[in-house]
Amino acid sequence: MKNLFSLLKLTVFTLILFAVIYPLAIYGIAQLAPNQGKGETISVNGKVVGYQKIGQKFDKSNYFWGRPSAVDYNAAGSAGSNKGPSNADYLALVQKRIDTLLLVHPYLKKSDIPSDMVTASGSGLDPNISPQGALIQVKRIAKERKLDEEKVKSLVESKINSAVVGPETVNVLELNVALDELR
Amino acid sequence: MNTELLGVIGIFILTIVLAIPLGKYIAKVFLGDKTLLDPIFNPIEKFIFKISGINSAEEMNWKQHLKALLSINMVWFFLCFFVLLFQGSLPLNPDNNPSMTPDLAFNTAISFLVNCNLQHYSGESGVSYLSQIVLMFLQFVSAGIGMAAAAMIFTAMKERTTEKLGNFYNYFIKSCTRILLPLSAIVAVALVFSGTPMTFEGKDAITTLQGDHVEVSRGPAAAFIAIKHIGTNGGGFFGANSAHPLENPTYFTNGVELWAQMIIPFAMIFALGFYLNKRKLSNIIFGVMTVGFLLLVVPTVMSEINGNPAIEKMGIAQATGAMEGKEVRFGPAISGFWSIATTVISTGSVNSMHDSSMPMSGAMQLLSMMVNAFYGGCGVGILNYYVFIILAVFISGLMVGRTPEFLGKKIEAREVKIAAFIAILHPLLILSGTALASYFAAHDTAMGYWFNGNATGWLNNPGNHGFSEMLYEYTSSAANNGSGFEGLGDNNPFWNITTGIVLLLSRFIPIIGPLAIAGLLAGKKYIPESAGTLKTDTSIFGIMTFAVIAIIAALSFFPALALGPLAEFFTLK
Numbered sequence: 001m002k003n004l005f006s007l008l009k010l011t012v013f014t015l016i017l018f019a020v021i022y023p024l025a026i027y028g029i030a031q032l033a034p035n036q037g038k039g040e041t042i043s044v045n046g047k048v049v050g051y052q053k054i055g056q057k058f059d060k061s062n063y064f065w066g067r068p069s070a071v072d073y074n075a076a077g078s079a080g081s082n083k084g085p086s087n088a089d090y091l092a093l094v095q096k097r098i099d100t101l102l103l104v105h106p107y108l109k110k111s112d113i114p115s116d117m118v119t120a121s122g123s124g125l126d127p128n129i130s131p132q133g134a135l136i137q138v139k140r141i142a143k144e145r146k147l148d149e150e151k152v153k154s155l156v157e158s159k160i161n162s163a164v165v166g167p168e169t170v171n172v173l174e175l176n177v178a179l180d181e182l183r
Numbered sequence: 184m185n186t187e188l189l190g191v192i193g194i195f196i197l198t199i200v201l202a203i204p205l206g207k208y209i210a211k212v213f214l215g216d217k218t219l220l221d222p223i224f225n226p227i228e229k230f231i232f233k234i235s236g237i238n239s240a241e242e243m244n245w246k247q248h249l250k251a252l253l254s255i256n257m258v259w260f261f262l263c264f265f266v267l268l269f270q271g272s273l274p275l276n277p278d279n280n281p282s283m284t285p286d287l288a289f290n291t292a293i294s295f296l297v298n299c300n301l302q303h304y305s306g307e308s309g310v311s312y313l314s315q316i317v318l319m320f321l322q323f324v325s326a327g328i329g330m331a332a333a334a335m336i337f338t339a340m341k342e343r344t345t346e347k348l349g350n351f352y353n354y355f356i357k358s359c360t361r362i363l364l365p366l367s368a369i370v371a372v373a374l375v376f377s378g379t380p381m382t383f384e385g386k387d388a389i390t391t392l393q394g395d396h397v398e399v400s401r402g403p404a405a406a407f408i409a410i411k412h413i414g415t416n417g418g419g420f421f422g423a424n425s426a427h428p429l430e431n432p433t434y435f436t437n438g439v440e441l442w443a444q445m446i447i448p449f450a451m452i453f454a455l456g457f458y459l460n461k462r463k464l465s466n467i468i469f470g471v472m473t474v475g476f477l478l479l480v481v482p483t484v485m486s487e488i489n490g491n492p493a494i495e496k497m498g499i500a501q502a503t504g505a506m507e508g509k510e511v512r513f514g515p516a517i518s519g520f521w522s523i524a525t526t527v528i529s530t531g532s533v534n535s536m537h538d539s540s541m542p543m544s545g546a547m548q549l550l551s552m553m554v555n556a557f558y559g560g561c562g563v564g565i566l567n568y569y570v571f572i573i574l575a576v577f578i579s580g581l582m583v584g585r586t587p588e589f590l591g592k593k594i595e596a597r598e599v600k601i602a603a604f605i606a607i608l609h610p611l612l613i614l615s616g617t618a619l620a621s622y623f624a625a626h627d628t629a630m631g632y633w634f635n636g637n638a639t640g641w642l643n644n645p646g647n648h649g650f651s652e653m654l655y656e657y658t659s660s661a662a663n664n665g666s667g668f669e670g671l672g673d674n675n676p677f678w679n680i681t682t683g684i685v686l687l688l689s690r691f692i693p694i695i696g697p698l699a700i701a702g703l704l705a706g707k708k709y710i711p712e713s714a715g716t717l718k719t720d721t722s723i724f725g726i727m728t729f730a731v732i733a734i735i736a737a738l739s740f741f742p743a744l745a746l747g748p749l750a751e752f753f754t755l756k
Binding site for chain 1: 278
């Protein structure tokens with residue numbers, strides 16, 4: 001019994017150290033981080049339109065689209081599709097997405113479509129697409145918004161994030177915010 | 184593509200380079216030498232031990248170590264179980280998440296206690312912030328337990344005859360305060376400044392650019408995610424784990440998290456060398472593990488970069504490889520690498536959905552956990568490998584006709600029996616669990632209380648891949664890994680309870696076994712090395728150990744792998 005009390009006391013004090021002091025210290029440091037560690041947001045005219053890191057649904061034809069999402073971009077319930085690579089239903093779904101893209105972008109060849117635009121992301125909240133995924137939508141956007149195609153294309157190119165290592169990405173929300181500002 | 188491979192290679196090499204000084208530091212901590220953080224933590228520890236009435240200077244034998252280890256785990260289990268069971272009515276629950284069902288609370292408490300973090304719930308909707316914090320506590324202490332057990336084994340391997348193997352509480356608290364806490368703090372700060380949230384405010388409601396209303400989950404994530412990797416726990420703050428853009432916002436944080444999960448397992452091996460002053464032994468062990476690791480990594484990264492053959496046939500561009508279940512900011516190369524790092528090292532955090540990996544990658548991920556001896560989890564990795572060393576010593580001793588000895592101690596029937604039992608337990612638990620679940624799925628049994636509906640309902644994919652989902656779940660439980668083929672419908676009494684039992688057995692028996700072997704050996708007479716001694720720090724002995732590991736894994740698991748991922752691989756060709 002004495003032993004049990006010892007262990008309980010040890011538990012309480014280690015709990016204070018690791019589960020109270022440690023997170024509070026990190027919380028304190030987070031106050032110096034961007035947006036006080038509440039997650040970076042993007043605002044338009046002083047109104048928050050989204051989190052920079054969290055993908056959001058774009059299905060209107062005058063915006064650049066993001067990747068398919070298994071949870072329809074529900075930012076309070078992230079998940080992937082968890083479909084296996086040989087699953088027939090899943091492959092039919094991918095085929096359907098390809099067909100839809102070709103229907104909306106009649107100017108595209110199949111081999112122009114990058115795989116990230118027809119597959120669901122791991123989190124269902126992927127904020128990025130590949131540069132190719134944005135470029136294939138340029139002609140459609142230009143037509144919808146009655147903008148010069150070259151102008152839209154150079155906007156996309158200015159929004160490509162490339163680093164020394166790692167894949168090139170385009171943040172869909174940032175791209176669309178910039179698109180709204182384009183005259 | 185080339186820069187992606189460079190990223191992978193860079194992180195791997197950087198981890199090895201930094202693991203050597205860290206290993207030296209860990210050895211110093213365990214030896215009780217003076218270290219940098221003593222002035223801060225010595226008084227705190229003294230105070231904690233004094234109030235708790237624990238004498239941290241008292242030397243313990245292996246049985247006392249075990250008793251202390253098991254009893255404190257019991258205390259933690261009940262603490263966590265009750266918090267999860269009543270979290271809905273306890274404080275710090277801004278998102279009003281409900282309390283857990285008893286079977287889910289049972290599974291979750293065990294899985295965090297045993298450093299597995301299986302997570303049959305989803306972080307955003309399944310736990311309160313209070314529960315997250317209690318789970319984070321378990322992430323610290325369960326890693327500390329693993330390291331304390333390893334420290335006792337290090338002590339037992341010294342060249343002397345003794346029953347006295349240091350103090351369990353001392354090893355435990357030092358592992359937590361001197362190693363886990365500072366490393367976690369560094370990682371947490373890196374994450375916070377890269378965009379991972381650390382806030383106690385609940386969900387945010389926003390209107391998106393095109394006018395939809397969405398709620399965005401946040402929380403005190405950065406502190407949690409740091410120890411999740413440093414302690415090789417792997418339990419995510421958010422449902423999608425490290426694929427979630429707040430949990431792992433950039434390519435840089437991905438590198439940090441990869442580094443964080445590999446660093447202690449790597450360093451522990453070097454620590455053994457420094458501790459015993461046998462650098463060559465630890466280099467050989469590290470070499471064997473690295474060869475095994477690379478054999479698993481290369482096919483995985485290649486098959487992810489090459490993409491899905493079935494999608495290839497549809498005629499689209501797979502320049503970025505297989506992207507289902509992956510994030511654009513990581514890409515296939517480092518996602519493939521991560522999937523092997525996390526399964527080899529019992530972390531189980533994921534930055535891509537393993538269920539959607541290519542069949543060959545799935546086979547390699549499974550094999551990583553089935554082998555369960557390369558690098559391994561925080562502390563326990565070296566325990567698993569220790570068992571194979573004992574078996575290899577025994578077998579090679581028989582082959583060359585010498586008495587099997589390891590570090591000057593005779594290996595006799597009792598130790599070999601324990602080692603063989605541990606080696607057999609792992610496949611036994613995995614295969615009998617899978618056989619049971621597959622039987623129900625094959626007969627589409629109505630499960631009654633155990634599952635809502637018929638057994639095939641828990642599968643997310645048909646055919647061979649469905650079998651892989653069940654095999655993966657038990658393999659992940661038995662390896663205390665915690666990743667999953669997450670399509671499996673696992674939040675129900677059948678999966679919660681059966682995997683919970685597998686988790687308990689496969690955590691504590693593989694700790695008890697090596698501790699017992701090491702304790703028994705430590706008490707034996709020390710025989711100085713002579714010309715007749717079988718050398719255990721040579722590459723030949725390294726190859727021998729590798730062969731023992733490979734043969735046991737192949738004999739136990741080849742049929743199961745053939746039915747699951749390998750069959751799928753050939754149908755996709």
